[in-house]
Amino acid sequence: MNIPDCPLPTQPTDCITLAHGGGGRMTNRLIESIFYPAFANQWLEQAHDGATLPMPHSRLAFTTDSFVVSPLFFPGGNIGDLAVNGTVNDLLCCGATPLYLSAAFILEEGLPLDTLRQVVQAMREAATRAGVSIVTGDTKVVEHGKCDGLYINTSGIGLVPGNIEIGLHRVQKGDAVIVTGPIGNHGVSILSTREGLNFETTIESDTAALTHIVSNLLAGVPDVHMLRDPTRGGLSSTLNEIAEGAGVTITLDEQSLPIEPPVRAACDLLGLDPLYVANEGILLIFLPDEHAEQALHIIRNDPHGKGARLIGHVTDDRRPEVLLELALGQTRVLDMLSGEQLPRIC
Amino acid sequence: MNIPDCPLPTQPTDCITLAHGGGGRMTNRLIESIFYPAFANQWLEQAHDGATLPMPHSRLAFTTDSFVVSPLFFPGGNIGDLAVNGTVNDLLCCGATPLYLSAAFILEEGLPLDTLRQVVQAMREAATRAGVSIVTGDTKVVEHGKCDGLYINTSGIGLVPGNIEIGLHRVQKGDAVIVTGPIGNHGVSILSTREGLNFETTIESDTAALTHIVSNLLAGVPDVHMLRDPTRGGLSSTLNEIAEGAGVTITLDEQSLPIEPPVRAACDLLGLDPLYVANEGILLIFLPDEHAEQALHIIRNDPHGKGARLIGHVTDDRRPEVLLELALGQTRVLDMLSGEQLPRIC
Missing domain, CATH: 3.30.1330.10 (PurM-like, N-terminal domain)
Incomplete structure (x- = not known):
């Protein structure tokens, strides 16, 4: 019988660190090294949030x-x-x-x-x-x-429903990537409350159930390939998970990313990259590009979807990575969050 | 916005106490005063563990x-x-x-x-x-x-399965009450480990999934009215919940209660009543008395059911209470656990 104590980490590689809960690479490594091998079955291997x-x-x-x-x-x-x-x-x-x-x-x-x-x-x-x-x-x-x-x-x-098939296996080259609202609000709201920071505008969490957006979307467009909420680890980590799981390159257009000015200002002040900040009331949607306009129209009709934007595309199916096309035409690789940015965000 | 602190209880009636987690009357009061009114729906009101x-x-x-x-x-x-x-x-x-x-x-x-x-x-x-x-x-x-x-x-x-109907509404006068094994082992095992107590015999938790007992039972007897695992709060609290929920009197025969001698000895030493100690590998079964013998036969064929006993009957349907018939013929009322006996037992 082993009755372990729970010391502060003296050997970080052998102990749980806050980074294991950050929703980035360390979280994935923990899941892949400990949970998946132990509980292996076809449903868990869908590697989805449900x-x-x-x-x-x-x-x-x-x-x-x-x-x-x-x-x-x-x-x-x-x-x-x-x-x-x-x-x-x-x-x-x-x-x-x-x-x-x-x-x-x-x-x-x-x-x-x-x-x-x-x-x-x-x-x-x-x-x-x-x-x-x-x-x-x-x-x-x-x-x-x-x-x-x-x-x-x-x-x-x-x-x-019988006709719905959503998952990593459906993500394919040519898919449009839509986000249903501005990014970073939840994480910045939590952090500024926690740190007692007062900005000119109170930044509110975006927490919301997006039932109506999704039901209207699934009823209104012929096909949706993938849905995911970019919570812990933010937009970048979630897109990296999808890129890795589906084996595709996702290319984002930096200028199309919806970030509210107060969130951007708070991130600058706090030294945070909004692409890695948690969200609780937006979804990432992958679907055939020809349905993107129709989808945006449907989403923007919902109070929680007014800020929806087409932010990029699946541009290749040979290399799993996420690229960000910058304003001046350069491209940089967006990696998964490594470690933890903001603990206890959800 | 309200950011509450979590002080040690200075006003016990307004704060969570360990007793709220004990599985007895305080737990029930918390559930009934806060959770049920808020989440009210017919399924929650089944008041079952699932x-x-x-x-x-x-x-x-x-x-x-x-x-x-x-x-x-x-x-x-x-x-x-x-x-x-x-x-x-x-x-x-x-x-x-x-x-x-x-x-x-x-x-x-x-x-x-x-x-x-x-x-x-x-x-x-x-x-x-x-x-x-x-x-x-x-x-x-x-x-x-x-x-x-x-x-x-x-x-x-x-x-x-379509033909199975288990719940408080099925419990009725005349039902036999069976327990599938000896009581108190889990709680005594946890407490003696926690307190560093060494008894002559190591008392092991009874933790086990009783899948085979239940599937054989449901296949082998024509009708089962109620199944419940007497975890936190022990046998007495669980039976009180059933008596209250079904509006019946349950009468137990003290001499038939299966308690292993080391568990009884440890309870004596620790000042615990085994009827209030948590179990994790036994079930209470209510079914028509005429099927009790057959049920016991089926249960005892399973390694986890060797100690199964008929421990009492539903004797009345006018007064919700649990009675214990003592060896010398007297009867005492068994109440629900009031407060907590052993915290963090499961």
Whole structure:
């Protein structure tokens, strides 16, 4: 029997570091070296944020996420609506109609019940907006100092319509890449709240469930190849995962990237690259280029999609990489986040 | 915007206490006062450890549990197999065939990767034994001191066969109550490991997935009314939940309760009542009395069911309570656990 202690990392390569949770290369390495080999099966190997599962007469999407965001409350939301929206969006990215959520709470001894009530109320409202029911749950309490207020896990189930096929295997040369809104808002909101920074404009998290955008999109264009929400690790890391998983080159046009001026200014001040900052209310969409205009039209009709932009294309299928075409015509390689930029962002 | 702090409880009624996680009356009160009103829907109101959900052409069981057991490793298991077995058993208690599990990890900065590997390996083996696939997951890392090594959430999906109907509404006067094995082993194992106690015999956790017992039982007897695993709060709290939920009196025969002598001795020494100690590898089964013998025969054929016993009956349907008939003929009321007996037991 082995009862391990949990020391601060003296041998960083043998211990968990914050970078393992950053959503970049270290996170991927951890998943690939420890979780995939242990749990190997065809569904996990879809390497998506949720699994699409065969059931008699239907296909299910199933996904899980724990939320450990700090602080618990931030401009534009709190851990509660974040936990609902995040899991709903992961189901949407499977092409599923989100139906049912679970909610599991790890509570720290001493947490004010009023805080819990506010969080739960936000979950309720978010679930109603997203059209899902929270149908099962769990509550654990740990001693003071063994958690940070509260952590929430939400898992979700949705039904995937028969004609929908979304996944890395569908991404192909010629695909247009659309983002449904401006990038960087969530991460910058969290960080400035945490650091007590006051900008002229309060930067709000973009946390939102994008149910209507996705359902209108899937109903309105003939084919969608890939959907993914660029959360931890930001746009760059998510696109790198897609490039690697699909074996394609994705080329972005720097000038088309939607970044709000206050977010850009805050990133400059904080030394952050907005391409690596987490988002919680936008999606990346890959689809045949000929449907891009129609898709943009549909997305922009939604309040959460007003800032949608065509940001690039899949330009090659021989080399897995993400390229950024700069304003003056040069090109630079966008790598995956290496390590952690902003811990506890979701 | 409200950024609450998490102080040690100065006003206990307004703050989370360890008792809120004990699986007894305080846990129930928290769920009933905060979670149920917020998330109200017919599936949550089944008040079971998982929800049975309608899907086109089938019914799904869906359940979630976070595991925060301390220590991570204990005689008979670790947090990994506990996390798989616990969720599998909750699906079984819905009458479902367990199919798919999610695994979400909250890791503490500094956790040795080798510890994570051991836990993940145990999960893999437990999943294989239980016949389920771990199909989706999530990894978060929090700073040193914001967790206790690692916490795991597993959610699970199973299919409920058309002819199976298990739930509080089926429990009725005349039902026999069977327990599939001796009680108290898991809680006593955890506590003695935590306290560094050495008994003559090492008491092992009973953690196990009871897939075969349940599938053989459902195939072998014409009707099963209720299944539940008596985890936190122990046998007494679980039976009280059932008595309250179904509005019935459950009468137990003290002499029939299976308690292994070392567990009884350890409980005496530790001042614990084995009826309130958590279990992780046994089930309570309610079914028509005329099938009890057949059920016991089936259960005892399984390695995890050798100690199965008929422990009592549903004796009335007018008063929700649990009675214990003592050896000398007196009867005492068994209440739900009030507060917490053993924190971080699962």
